[in-house]
Amino acid sequence: MIPSNLSSVANHLWQSTLFAGVAWLMTLALRKNHASVRCRLWLAASVKFLIPFSLLVGAASQFAWRTSPAMGPSMVSRAMDQISQPFALPVEAVPTVGAAPSSNTVPAILLGVWFCGFVISATVWYRWWRRFRAAIRAATPLNLDLPIPVMTSPDRLEPGVFGILKPILLLPEGIDDRLTAGQ
Numbered sequence: 001m002i003p004s005n006l007s008s009v010a011n012h013l014w015q016s017t018l019f020a021g022v023a024w025l026m027t028l029a030l031r032k033n034h035a036s037v038r039c040r041l042w043l044a045a046s047v048k049f050l051i052p053f054s055l056l057v058g059a060a061s062q063f064a065w066r067t068s069p070a071m072g073p074s075m076v077s078r079a080m081d082q083i084s085q086p087f088a089l090p091v092e093a094v095p096t097v098g099a100a101p102s103s104n105t106v107p108a109i110l111l112g113v114w115f116c117g118f119v120i121s122a123t124v125w126y127r128w129w130r131r132f133r134a135a136i137r138a139a140t141p142l143n144l145d146l147p148i149p150v151m152t153s154p155d156r157l158e159p160g161v162f163g164i165l166k167p168i169l170l171l172p173e174g175i176d177d178r179l180t181a182g183q
Contacts, residue, residue: 010107013114019048131155132162132170139170152176 023045027038139151148161150169159171 010111013111016045016049017114020045132157136162136168136170139168142171142176144169144176 023041026041030037030041135153135155135157136151138155139153142150142152144150146169148167148169150171152171152173152175154173157170157172159169159175161167161169
């Protein structure tokens with residue numbers, strides 16, 4: 001069994017990973033739409049990694065809602081509770097003081113696999129980020145009268161906008177000789 005302090009972390013990780021997978025599928029489905037739509041989807045997935053779902057549920061429970069007369073939870077409600085918290089210990093399964101702890105390693109293995117994937121993804125992202133930072137440092141400004149700065153880089157990169165707070169349009173060196181300003 002997973003200790004209770006890791007239970008909330010494990011729940012947050014699987015929910016966020018599922019949310020990112022859904023965002024990825026939606027960006028594939030919406031690839032013919034504007035890039036801003038896909039960017040907003042990825043922003044929502046990123047925010048999901050920062051805000052645990054249980055925090056949102058806890059915040060929503062602070063609001064007073066009109067309630068119906070007391071009834072027992074329905075089967076759907078119990079199933080949704082179990083799906084949303086698969087790593088939580090059911091009330092019936094809480095071990096007694098004298099019981100020996102059971103050893104279920106599946107959640108620990110899943111957490112380990114997820115963590116390895118996270119480390120690999122973070123490493124690949126960091127290497128790309130360093131490559132683009134080096135390309136921007138080696139780039140020279142280009143005056144194209146656009147709302148964001150435009151720079152040309154001697155590196156063999158695909159044209160693209162890099163940066164969130166200070167976006168820069170980075171073009172390969174010599175592309176302005178082959179394309180018109182409109183292109």
